[in-house]
Amino acid sequence: MTIPAFGLGTFRLQDDVVIHSVKTALKLGYRTVDTAQIYGNEAAVGQAIAESGIARTELFITTKIWVENLSADKLIPSLKDSLKKLRTEYVDLTLIHWPSPGAAVSVKESMQALLAAKEAGLTRQIGISNFPIALMKEAIEAVGVENIATNQIELHPFLQNRQVVAFAKEQGMHITSYMTLAYGEALKxxxxxxxxxxxxxxxxxxxxxxxxxxxxxxxxxSTKRDNLASNMTAINLKLDADDMAQIAALDRQQRLVSPDGLAPAWD
Structure with a gap:
């Protein structure tokens, strides 16, 4: 199982804005697109991909199951609905977007439903998002670490999430960083x-x-062509050990995403 190192996020982008962003990114050479049921833009992302003319086999598409759809009876139907919107027979990666608030649905139930979706060919890989260590352990127990492609977490220079990263590394689990630029704060x-x-x-x-x-x-x-193009060139940029150490020293446990009623007990 592999997760592409670089892709396009679509959080907060809607309608014509997300269509323009996705189409521009695909023209520039992006091949990985990340969306989610709660973003309300899966249909627009699907339209952009369809209009791009790029073969489905060249793309890596991720979506995420919203908390209302985590139960065994709702997860697969909701994913099928996402596939219709995205105009594809499968996605490459499906994540549990947030753990079920108050554990209304157990991690075991939602992860096993997600594994069933994988076995049915609806998604090539499965994973988790916003899972602290305790819930990562539950997910591993439910389906095995070999079936968890990644944990997508808030991770940027000011919140380096070292405990979660260390545990994931111990288990051989990959990490995807979201909010990597810290809402632009890291750029200042x-x-x-x-x-x-x-x-x-x-x-x-x-x-x-x-x-x-x-x-x-x-x-x-990004919604700007220049930024989309510029960001992509980061793949070829090599920082030295001193650069990496200086950025490592910026960690201050500054969490930007922790919605009331949704956030788990963070590490």
Missing amino acids: DEVIKRIAHKHQATAAQIVLAWAMQSGYAVIPS
Whole structure:
């Protein structure tokens, strides 16, 4: 199982905006697109992909199951609905978007339903998102770590989530970073700006390169062609040990995403 190191995120992008972003990104050479049921843009993403003319086999599409659809009787029907919107017979990766609030649906039930979706050919790989260590353990117990392709978590220079990352590494589980640029806050940091100047790169390229060099997949979003093109070149940027150490020192446990009633007990 492999997760592409670099892709396009579509969080908060709707209608014509997301269609333009996805089509532009695909023209530039992006081949990985990340969406979710709760984003309300799966149909628009599906339209953009269809209009791009790019063969389905060249693409890696991720979607995420919303908390209302985590029960065994709802998960597969909801995923089939997502596939219709995305105009595809399968997705490459399906994640549990957030753990069920208050454990209304057990991790075991939702993970086993997700595994059944994989066995039915609806998704090539399955995984989790926003899972702390305790729930990662439950997911592993439910389906085996070999069936969990990634844990997609908030991870950026100011929240490096070291405990979750260390546990994932011990288990051989991959990590995908979302909010990698910290809502743009990381681009204003003086340390990152200095490293960017040293490499004649943008601050965004530095942060994305840091994350990928740390072994994480990244899914930045943008509506601007120049930024989409620029972000993609971070794949080829190599930071030295001093650069990596300086960014590692920026961690301050600054969590930006922790919705009331939805967030689990974070590590």
